[in-house]
Amino acid sequence: MKILSYPPRMAYILAFFALVNIAVSCTPSTPEAEMPILVENEGRYALLVDGEPFFVFGGQSANSSTWPNMLPRVWSAIESMHANTLEIPIYWEQFEPEPGKYDYSIIQMVLDQARERDVRLVLLWFATWKNGSNHYMPQWMKNDAKKYPNLMNKEGRYVDSPSPHATAAMEADAGAFTEFMRYLKKADPGHTVIMVQVQNEPGSWYSVRDYCPAAQQLFEQPVPEALLKAEVLEQLNIPAGARGTWEEVFGKDADEYFHAWHVASYIEYVAAAGKAVNPLPMFVNAALRDPLTNPPATHYESGGPTDNVIPIWKAAAPSIDIVAPDIYLRGDETVLKVIELYARGDNALMVPEVGDHAKYLYKVIEKGIGFASFGIDTRWGGAAGDRPNPLAEDYKLLAPMAGKLAQWSFEGRIQSVVEPEEGDPSQRINLGDWEAVIRFGKGQRLDLLQDQQPQNRNGKAMIIKLDENEFLAVGTTCRFTFNPIGKNEGKNWQYLKVMEGYYEKGEFQMIRILNGDQTDWGGPYIGEIPTLLHFTLGVRE
Numbered sequence: 277m278k279i280l281s282y283p284p285r286m287a288y289i290l291a292f293f294a295l296v297n298i299a300v301s302c303t304p305s306t307p308e309a310e311m312p313i314l315v316e317n318e319g320r321y322a323l324l325v326d327g328e329p330f331f332v333f334g335g336q337s338a339n340s341s342t343w344p345n346m347l348p349r350v351w352s353a354i355e356s357m358h359a360n361t362l363e364i365p366i367y368w369e370q371f372e373p374e375p376g377k378y379d380y381s382i383i384q385m386v387l388d389q390a391r392e393r394d395v396r397l398v399l400l401w402f403a404t405w406k407n408g409s410n411h412y413m414p415q416w417m418k419n420d421a422k423k424y425p426n427l428m429n430k431e432g433r434y435v436d437s438p439s440p441h442a443t444a445a446m447e448a449d450a451g452a453f454t455e456f457m458r459y460l461k462k463a464d465p466g467h468t469v470i471m472v473q474v475q476n477e478p479g480s481w482y483s484v485r486d487y488c489p490a491a492q493q494l495f496e497q498p499v500p501e502a503l504l505k506a507e508v509l510e511q512l513n514i515p516a517g518a519r520g521t522w523e524e525v526f527g528k529d530a531d532e533y534f535h536a537w538h539v540a541s542y543i544e545y546v547a548a549a550g551k552a553v554n555p556l557p558m559f560v561n562a563a564l565r566d567p568l569t570n571p572p573a574t575h576y577e578s579g580g581p582t583d584n585v586i587p588i589w590k591a592a593a594p595s596i597d598i599v600a601p602d603i604y605l606r607g608d609e610t611v612l613k614v615i616e617l618y619a620r621g622d623n624a625l626m627v628p629e630v631g632d633h634a635k636y637l638y639k640v641i642e643k644g645i646g647f648a649s650f651g652i653d654t655r656w657g658g659a660a661g662d663r664p665n666p667l668a669e670d671y672k673l674l675a676p677m678a679g680k681l682a683q684w685s686f687e688g689r690i691q692s693v694v695e696p697e698e699g700d701p702s703q704r705i706n707l708g709d710w711e712a713v714i715r716f717g718k719g720q721r722l723d724l725l726q727d728q729q730p731q732n733r734n735g736k737a738m739i740i741k742l743d744e745n746e747f748l749a750v751g752t753t754c755r756f757t758f759n760p761i762g763k764n765e766g767k768n769w770q771y772l773k774v775m776e777g778y779y780e781k782g783e784f785q786m787i788r789i790l791n792g793d794q795t796d797w798g799g800p801y802i803g804e805i806p807t808l809l810h811f812t813l814g815v816r817e
Contacts, residue, residue, distance in 0.1 A: 278316045308465035314557050314597055314624055314645070315686075321624035322686035323557070323645040325396065325470050329682030332470075332646025333675040334398065335665070336363035336629055338654040339406075342370075342382055346653070347389060353652040354395060356664065358671040360678055361396040361470070363628060363648050368403040369414045372452045380459050390468050397469045398628070398648075401456065404449045404542070405478035407563065408577050410438040417448065424448075427486035435482035440538040440579070441491050450549040457550035472556050473628060474547045477563040477602065478539050479580030484573045485535035495534050499525050502591050503537060511587035533588060535579035540592035547595040559598035560589070561628050564605055567613045583617040590622055602629035602650075603636070608697050611636055619643040634666040638692035638738035638750070641674075641681055670806050673750065677779035684740050695735030695753070705739055707747065709762035710813060712739050715755045715798070745772075747811045748784075750802075757799030758813055767815040771795055775810040784810060 310327045322329045335357055337350045342365050354362050364386060372378055383399075390397050402412040410418070410426065417424045427439040438445060453474070460469055485491065499522055502508075506516040512533075514525060522530040547558050565576035567583050576582060581589045581599035589599050601618045603611060611633065619625035625644030630636070632649075640647045649655075649667050674681065684690050693703035695716035705712040716735035737751030749756050760769045774790040790800055790809070800809055 309467050311555065312467055312470040312557055316624070317686065318688075319621035320686050320688060321645055322682050323470070323624070325467070329679050329686060330396075330470070330645075331641060331678040331682040331685070332361045332396075332398070332626070332648065333359050333667075333671045333678055334361040334363050334628070334646055334648030335359040335652035335667075336400075336648045336650045337365070338651045339365060339402075341365075341653055342367065342386065344385065347385070350653045351389065351393060353665070354393070357649070357652060357668040358675050359395070359648075359652075360671075360675045361398060361646070361648070362390060363398040363400060363473075365400040365402045365476070366456065368401070368412050368449070368452055371456060372414050373416075374414075375416060375448075376451075378452075378455050378459075380463070383456070383459060384463060387464055387468055391466075398471045398473065398646075399460075399469055400473040400476055400628075401453060402476050403453065403546075404438050404445060405475040405539075407477045408479050408481045408580075409436050410445075413438070413445070417445065425488070427480060427483055427491070428488040429483035430487050432487075435480070437480035437482055439486045439488065439491070440535070440542040441486055441488070441494065446542050446545055450546045453546050453550040454553055457554040457556070460556070461554040467556075469556065471626075472550070472558050473600075474543055474550075474558050474560055474596065477561055477577060477580060478543060479563065479577035479582075480535070481577050484531045484578045486538075491538075494538075495522050495530075497521065500537070503588065505591070508587050508591050532573040532578050533585065536581075536585040536588045537592050539579040540581070540589045540596075544593035544595055547593065551595050557597045558595065559600045559626055559628070560593070560596050561600045561602050564601055564603070564614060566605065566610065567617055568610055583614070586617075586620070586623065598624050598626050600626040600628050603627055603633055604629075604631050608635075608694060612639065612694075615639055615643060632666050634670060635694050635734045635736050637667065637670055638736050639694065641738065642685060642690040642692045644685070645682065673778060673806050673808055677782075680779060680782060681740075689741045690738060691741075692736065692738040694737075695733040697733050701733070701735075703737070706761070707739065707741055709744060709760065709764045710747075711759040711761045712747070712749070713757050713759060713799075714751065715757075716753055717755075718753055718803070745813045747813075749809045749811060750806055752802060752804055752806050755799050755801045756809065756811070758811075760815055764815050767817070769813060769815045772812040772814040773810075774800055774812075776800075776807060777810060778808055786810075 312325050315322050335354050341350050370382055406412045424445040425439050425442050426434045427437050429435050509516055509518060518525045522534045526533045560581055562581040563577040565571055565582045586599055601614050603614055605611060626646045627640050628648050629650040637647055649665055691705045693714055701716040703714045714737045735753040737754050740748040760767050774795050775786045776788050776790055777784050777786045794800055
């Protein structure tokens with residue numbers, strides 16, 4: 277098992293995960309509280325908070341909501357959707373209104389209010405980049421375009437995107453971010469803040485890269501050695517041993533790769549400075565490209581951590597623990613491909629922004645560490661009863677078992693499926709000596725399923741293997757049944773017990789035992805409200 281970021285008590289981790297070989301690349305934690313950390317084992321990740329696995333059932337506020345008069349609506353939204361974590365921006369323009377003068381009031385207000393509600397925080401540093409632009413830079417920087425320039429396009433015009441080659445801007449950002457992280461270390465010894473996002477969807481929309489004379493001079497120089505390592509080139513489909521200028525090594529992709537390297541290097545400078553004083557886990561979010569069609573870089577935000585340049589980001593920005601997809605793309609094939617591409621052996625899957633994508637929550641629980649709905653205080657309404665967030669029922673059921681789910685995911689016990697958008701509504705999961713069969717649809721009986729398919733196929737299901745014959749299952753608009761396979765193949769079987777329930781304080785609490793009509797017509801059925809079932813299966817010899 278490998279520990280990323282900085283560890284809590286080493287003996288605790290050893291005992292908790294019952295693993296032996298641990299590689300440590302970090303410094304001791306402070307005595308006040310255990311530092312949130314990422315741990316990795318065989319390509320699976322867990323986020324540890326207070327020394328225990330934690331899954332982020334999150335909600336992100338709208339961009340302009342971190343103000344005193346807006347926060348009541350944010351907290352109302354968090355409460356009504358049953359989230360355990362709020363993602364909320366911190367604005368550079370508010371934090372450093374004059375050079376070297378800092379205003380900590382907003383940060384302290386958010387910390388205090390989160391603690392009152394027992395909600396964790398992921399703070400989003402809106403600074404040099406926000407959606408490819410520099411709109412959150414302080415006004416004193418915006419007024420000095422010569423010192424803090426935007427990038428130049430091929431036609432020689434400046435566009436609305438900051439240049440990653442602006443050293444003065446990079447140093448100013450690093451200075452402010454370091455002060456922000458230093459204040460967090462002092463004001464938050466209990467680690468209400470569990471992660472920090474550095475920038476927001478960095479890159480550029482209006483030019484593939486910066487074409488100013490200074491950038492062009494860099495472009496014509498040899499590619500940095502750190503990017504020419506064999507393992508990096510292999511991931512970029514470039515022959516090992518390639519050397520030369522950007523164009524000589526990367527050909528038609530040279531402009532985009534050059535830009536990605538320098539955007540990532542800029543953010544590495546900022547992140548490393550902040551991490552040196554307060555080593556919380558850090559991530560950068562990505563405005564995605566279509567992962568199925570390989571579009572040109574002019575069609576998406578060039579330079580950010582899109583799937584095709586993740587190896588470049590990993591090489592350029594080692595202080596960034598995670599590159600994270602913001603998922604607004606549509607369609608099962610597309611979204612599931614994004615999840616596959618970002619759940620890498622060298623990258624924990626964290627989804628800090630989604631639209632109304634509740635269908636894919638279980639897939640992220642299976643493979644990742646967190647999931648958050650965007651714009652919770654404006655898109656879904658902030659008061660209880662106002663246009664409920666589509667994740668609210670799932671969060672209500674699952675957030676109380678966030679620690680268990682995070683542990684099971686880390687151990688590889690979870691498998692999930694989504695309802696196919698067309699064709700056969702059934703899905704199957706191999707569980708060793710059992711095969712779970714999940715039939716999606718709104719029919720209350722198996723013989724009615726085909727006639728009562730929902731108009732929108734948004735069903736989902738997740739199964740956790742507790743033991744060889746014992747499973748938890750949760751889903752929406754689906755029916756669960758099982759087939760004996762493996763050593764059980766060909767044998768008669770039956771439900772020994774099926775319980776409906778919930779988790780409280782880490783323990784399963786039974787609501788009722790299901791039997792008769794609730795199990796005999798093709799297995800237990802779950803409607804549009806997610807339900808947790810506990811199965812114990814047996815074969816009759």
